[in-house]
Amino acid sequence: MQGYEVLHPMGWDAFGMPAENAAMEKKVHPGEWTRANIASMRSQLKTLGFAFDWSRELATCEPDYYGQEQALFIDLFEGGLVYRKESAVNWDPVDMTVLANEQVIDGKGWRSGAQVEKRKLSQWFLKITDFAEDLLAGLDELKGWPDKVRLMQENWIGKSQGLQFHFALAEAQDEIATVEVFSTRPDTIYGASFVALSADHPLTRQLAEKNEALAAFAEECKTGGTTAAELETMEKKGFYTGLTVTHPLDPDWQLPVYVANFVLMDYGTGAVFGVPAHDQRDLDFARKYDLPVKRVVSDGEDTGAIFSGNEAYTGPGTIVNSAFLDGMTIEAAQQAVIDRAQSEGWGKAQTTWRLRDWGVSRQRYWGTPIPIIHCDDCGPVPVPKDQLPVTLPDDIDFETPGNPLERHATWKHVDCPKCGKAARRETDTLDTFVDSSWYFLRFASQPDDRPFDPEVVKQWLPVTQYIGGVEHAILHLLYARFWTRALASIGKLDFTEPFESLFTQGMVTHETYSRFQEIEVAISQSETGKVNVGVGSYFSPDEVERTADGATLKVDGQPVKVGRVEKMSKSKKNVVDPDPIIEQYGADAVRFFMLSDSPPERDLPWSEAGIEGSWRFVQRLWRLFIAVADNDDTGEDKALRRKLHQTVAGVAGDVEALSFNKAVAKIFELVNLIEKSQPSADRTTAIKSLARIVAPMVPHIAEEAWALFGESGLIADAPWPEVDESLLVDDEVTIAIQVRGKLRDTITTAKGSSKEQLEELALASEKVQRSLDGAEIKKVIVVPDRLVNIVI
RNA sequence: GCGGACGUGGCGAAAUGGUAGACGCAGCAGACUUAAAAUCUGCUAUCCGAAAUGGGUGUGCGGGUUCGAGUCCCGCCGUCCGCACCA
Numbered sequence: 105m106q107g108y109e110v111l112h113p114m115g116w117d118a119f120g121m122p123a124e125n126a127a128m129e130k131k132v133h134p135g136e137w138t139r140a141n142i143a144s145m146r147s148q149l150k151t152l153g154f155a156f157d158w159s160r161e162l163a164t165c166e167p168d169y170y171g172q173e174q175a176l177f178i179d180l181f182e183g184g185l186v187y188r189k190e191s192a193v194n195w196d197p198v199d200m201t202v203l204a205n206e207q208v209i210d211g212k213g214w215r216s217g218a219q220v221e222k223r224k225l226s227q228w229f230l231k232i233t234d235f236a237e238d239l240l241a242g243l244d245e246l247k248g249w250p251d252k253v254r255l256m257q258e259n260w261i262g263k264s265q266g267l268q269f270h271f272a273l274a275e276a277q278d279e280i281a282t283v284e285v286f287s288t289r290p291d292t293i294y295g296a297s298f299v300a301l302s303a304d305h306p307l308t309r310q311l312a313e314k315n316e317a318l319a320a321f322a323e324e325c326k327t328g329g330t331t332a333a334e335l336e337t338m339e340k341k342g343f344y345t346g347l348t349v350t351h352p353l354d355p356d357w358q359l360p361v362y363v364a365n366f367v368l369m370d371y372g373t374g375a376v377f378g379v380p381a382h383d384q385r386d387l388d389f390a391r392k393y394d395l396p397v398k399r400v401v402s403d404g405e406d407t408g409a410i411f412s413g414n415e416a417y418t419g420p421g422t423i424v425n426s427a428f429l430d431g432m433t434i435e436a437a438q439q440a441v442i443d444r445a446q447s448e449g450w451g452k453a454q455t456t457w458r459l460r461d462w463g464v465s466r467q468r469y470w471g472t473p474i475p476i477i478h479c480d481d482c483g484p485v486p487v488p489k490d491q492l493p494v495t496l497p498d499d500i501d502f503e504t505p506g507n508p509l510e511r512h513a514t515w516k517h518v519d520c521p522k523c524g525k526a527a528r529r530e531t532d533t534l535d536t537f538v539d540s541s542w543y544f545l546r547f548a549s550q551p552d553d554r555p556f557d558p559e560v561v562k563q564w565l566p567v568t569q570y571i572g573g574v575e576h577a578i579l580h581l582l583y584a585r586f587w588t589r590a591l592a593s594i595g596k597l598d599f600t601e602p603f604e605s606l607f608t609q610g611m612v613t614h615e616t617y618s619r620f621q622e623i624e625v626a627i628s629q630s631e632t633g634k635v636n637v638g639v640g641s642y643f644s645p646d647e648v649e650r651t652a653d654g655a656t657l658k659v660d661g662q663p664v665k666v667g668r669v670e671k672m673s674k675s676k677k678n679v680v681d682p683d684p685i686i687e688q689y690g691a692d693a694v695r696f697f698m699l700s701d702s703p704p705e706r707d708l709p710w711s712e713a714g715i716e717g718s719w720r721f722v723q724r725l726w727r728l729f730i731a732v733a734d735n736d737d738t739g740e741d742k743a744l745r746r747k748l749h750q751t752v753a754g755v756a757g758d759v760e761a762l763s764f765n766k767a768v769a770k771i772f773e774l775v776n777l778i779e780k781s782q783p784s785a786d787r788t789t790a791i792k793s794l795a796r797i798v799a800p801m802v803p804h805i806a807e808e809a810w811a812l813f814g815e816s817g818l819i820a821d822a823p824w825p826e827v828d829e830s831l832l833v834d835d836e837v838t839i840a841i842q843v844r845g846k847l848r849d850t851i852t853t854a855k856g857s858s859k860e861q862l863e864e865l866a867l868a869s870e871k872v873q874r875s876l877d878g879a880e881i882k883k884v885i886v887v888p889d890r891l892v893n894i895v896i
Numbered sequence: 897g898c899g900g901a902c903g904u905g906g907c908g909a910a911a912u913g914g915u916a917g918a919c920g921c922a923g924c925a926g927a928c929u930u931a932a933a934a935u936c937u938g939c940u941a942u943c944c945g946a947a948a949u950g951g952g953u954g955u956g957c958g959g960g961u962u963c964g965a966g967u968c969c970c971g972c973c974g975u976c977c978g979c980a981c982c983a
Contacts, residue, residue: 251900252900252901252977252978255899255900255978256899256900256977256978256979259898259899259900259978259979259980260978260979262979262982264982264983266983285983286982286983287983288982288983289983300983340981364981365981366981366983367981367983368981368982368983370982371982371983372982372983373983375983376983377983378983379983383983384897385897385981385983386983456982456983458979458982574977574978577978578978578979700908700919700920701908701909701920701921702908702909703909706908706909708908709907709908711907711908711921713907713921713922714908714920714921716921717920717921717922718920720934720935721920723934723935724935727935765908765909765910765919765920766910766918766919768919768920769909769910769918769919769920770918770919771919772918772919772920773918773919776919779936838915839915840914840915841915842914842915842963842964844963844964845914845962845963845964845965846964847915849949850915871949871950882963883963884963885914885963885964887914890914890915891914891915891964893914893963893964894963895963895964
């Protein structure tokens, strides 16, 4: 309608665990289940009339997609961006499968209920950390992304700079003579009071071999809870190793070495030095084990070395009690310590990242097979590209626990492509985030013989406007950015950012209805309250009769509790099936409702009443359309014409800004005015133009109207109505008149009146005179075409 | 704990520092109808008032800047989101 060439594709992220779960529960093949789901969703989308380019439809579970993904994986492998290392996974010993973090509930497998083990497996990783700096820097250029998402990615990448250095052990333990630590606060080095090691630290392990109590403590650290709540409340615990280290700046100063449960092996060096006065966690620890607490940063008031209280000072200040650092700012002292460490050779400036390399191995069936063959002689060998795709075998079952690929009779047995000896296929499949990291390239171009055609991709990409939920703010969007950079770095692409603009849309929400047993609990000694216990159930909206002040269950007429408006989910049963609603009200009403109420970035509370309102509006439109289908009204209606042009321009602007709810409001205003107006040529024009501006929202009825008007072709191809700029501005304006900032009167006058005229008109107002009540006028503020404020 | 966003009628929401509540939903009253539905008309922040083209109050709470604050600043309270023993 506006003459742009738009590529709006649709595809299916079709691999993953839901299909495997369904296979186990319903005994259907994951592929069958997935394809049936795709078919039903596709038909829903088609019913709603979305203008997708279906010729580019793809599904990640089809060999023509994942085969090309395998080719890309091999490219990255050959480009040195893929490697294998041992990594811990959550292993369910009963289901013999690897679990995602969210499948581990209270340390137990969600399906089997078995105690989950940490098991080391050799797994494939992508070197996303090679791009950490670039992924971080690139965020600055993504002007079209919400700040919130950029910030989330920044935190996720988690760059921190500081000093990495080693403490010399007073007595070397076999091969180990030093403890390497990392700190972002080297300025507080004189406040150090202990060194703490992770339970997985090599030194800890070595010591644990000879020390049973330590071994037990380290084990306890590892099996501790993993949920956020548990971590929050977990006590800081340590175990004194009996060792000491020498302070790098004072050979006479010995620090005790502990193993502590709050030190992570996979961040920094797996060891820290504690500065209790200026780190809350260290302070908690020091108080518990009665370690020295020395002030080294002063806020200006207190400079003494003795630090009392149980709240660490982490604010700005000046360094004190720190030998050569005294009097420096925190920043200067950091630099001074780094300089000294580097010149004396016991440490160096270091950047640490929270971001880890991306583990892409999944010990599962329903995913892209990793195209690698393990040969005893040649090691891991990529499958030659002319043998791709490596397809999934269909003859599998989920009756026995474990990965079906692993136990398939023949699938994994192949010859080494290099030496021809008997070898084994990799039986891990790729994380589904890999599938979704490059689909936009395949949408732009889908040749049979390679993943994409760079020339065609160049025409369409980067994606101008990406729309997705915030739930993808970090992982998917970061992986896609990485993947694009990775391909660029091996010369396959010539851009690094896949998505220019990102819009995060809200979710559809609905009230929840439930009945739960309540029990009395003691809140305090004197009070009791009622809490829900986990016995009871949720009810779906179609089981419930909504009344003015509550809701009742249809089957028994008894009240149910109306809960919060929440994201639709199966567990809360607050889902609404679109099919019967489309059946009853039509796709246009559903589309219009979704656009009309809330701005798209916000959640949309689904309401039956809202749908009905939209449905009535569609009826109103239709009545207008048939009324002018073939009339020959004459005569002018200048006010209506003006409103039409203002609406056409306004709606175009709102739609461009994705403010659909505002566009809808403007359309309502126009329709209200049309309905009140008398027949005229302008009215006929207004209604015919109206059809075009509502066409993107209610395409079905708009196309009908177009045919009814006797036009040929599709309204979707018709040009957007032209706007006469001169009609956009009114020639009269309403001016607000305030006295002391309070509204007292309004006057309507010609647009562009001079300040003097406005002041005169304002003072002439009877109401103004009344509220002035003879008071002395100190000042008159005049904002042309806006307001007059009289200050007394 | 850290970081971020948000807080406006019964509800969804509007409002470049310039008339708060546009527009919609729900509700109320009326018209049409034998009746109902649909449709149409009007009202609908709140308090005082019989009413007014009267006045007061009002954008979570308390301050501030400004001729003027929903909007800007400071401090609270609350809700939601993200991250989290990250050294």
